[in-house]
Amino acid sequence: MVYPAIGTTDHERRAALVGDYAQARREFSWEHARADLTGLPAGGLNIAFEAVDRHAAHPGRRNRTAVRVIDRDGSAQEMTYAELQHRSNRFANVLDALGVSAGQRVFTLLGPCPELYVTALGTLKARAVLSPLFSGFGPEPVRRRLELGDAAVLVTTAALFRRTVAPIRSELPGLRHILIVGEGVAGEQSFDELLAAAGVDHIIAPTDPEDPALLHFTSGTTGTPKGALHVHDAVVAHDATARAVLGLRPDDTYWCTADPGWVTGISYGVIAPLVVGATLVADSRDFDVRRWYQVLADQRVTV
């Protein structure tokens, strides 16, 4: 059965980027889309610069809330674009100090928490490759992906470490650094202490748009896991589709319900809303219908 089409008002259509499909296709080019981004002062294109630094440098946007994470107790933790810039700078400096070089892999095993965003953007600033893992994975899929991805660094929490990483720790000799967010774990390094000790200034080194940036594992509904590698130039498509498909604008409050351990949770949960300059909302609690509606209503979510 075919349901009837759902139309739009003239007003909505005029406000939309793809109000007239044929015209939008005709006028679009990736070069134009690329020109909507700023580009690195030192040359090239870096996802984290487009997502954070260029907004933090803008007087009207630097104090806008970039990230609002709703905690398990219902309270919220916020970071402005300026704060996110400083904290991700610090994390990029942590990676430099640990000897992590461009192209090496930094894995996250984290639910939505402020440190997830700091790690993701700091990793991209250091030109290392970000590879997110779903925090609900058991030890074996985590071991397999860390091994396939030749992980140099893993960022996780004490609880997830004990449940998921401790049983496989001895099987991962190549994993040089495990950074623990919050309450510590004996024998592993503290994310919070390293971050506090690191400098707040970081200049992103020249980044070729074709430099690797993201590693996403996929197994989907068929076959064995594969590590799909993406480059910094991908941000051109994240920006273009966020605006054309989602209609995302800087004044939006945006909630992507996908977990940041999956490709959607990074591409459309972290990168796309920040590149556009919106406020992203994340909920660290498990799914519950009533709470889901409550977040939509209380946070005045627009997209």
Next chain:
Amino acid sequence: MSAGPQEAARHDLSALRVIASVGEPLNGEVVVWANATLGRPVHDTWWQTETGAIMIANFAGSEIRPGSMGRPVPGVEAGLLAQGRDGRAHVGHDGHVTVLEGATQGELALRTGWPSMFRGYLAEPERYAACFADGWYLTGDVVRRDEDGWYRFVGRADDVIKSAGHLVGPFEVESTLMRHPAVAEVGVIGVPDATAGEVVKAFVTLRAGTEPTARLNRELLTFARHELGAVAPRSIAFAPALPHTRSGKVMRRLLRARELGLPEGDLSTLENAAAVEVVVS
């Protein structure tokens, strides 16, 4: 949807301007439900980990066709390729593919060169190379395009069911059964059959308060036959839950493996291990 419209009505959702969905293709039912219940329709989209960004979409502020994944994003050229006997795009000895025109069905392919295209599978260059032919990225999804250029998901090229000469997309069968008021969720697979090659089998979970009776089973079979004709399921099994990937897709591969006693392969993305046991018992 299972919580009903009362729950939505208790909350002020007036700020909401756009709702979009990725992952599993949306049944038209969900789009229409959201429009009635949340006050906004859902904009369905299509992409894969490999494409790095949304490639086909019902655009914000533009017309929505419920049940359709939409039209290609500006800057993206989509094509439908003629399929070979294995269901995948046919690549000739000269390396060329056959691009189909107009309203038709084939394997969805994308012209290479968009910025978020994946640049490799880690340590698997051959697997990467096998994803491309003749300047196209082959998605592995079978898709139908209508005369207006809108795309509809049919199924994965390799889980298309071949039954008595018909190519049956499991998603289409699932979408149809979903429209029955007693049905909450459906997973459809092909089961080997001596005469038909394969026959269609559906695993169905029911909405709360509905009893899995033999009478309802017959009613669903009749309903499906009426709606789908020759590609309707031959049998329906009720299950308390279905196995999902963590991104929400029904794991047909696992339903099939369990049904036929085949190796289960990589289960690391399985969301609800218990559901698997339940279906089989």
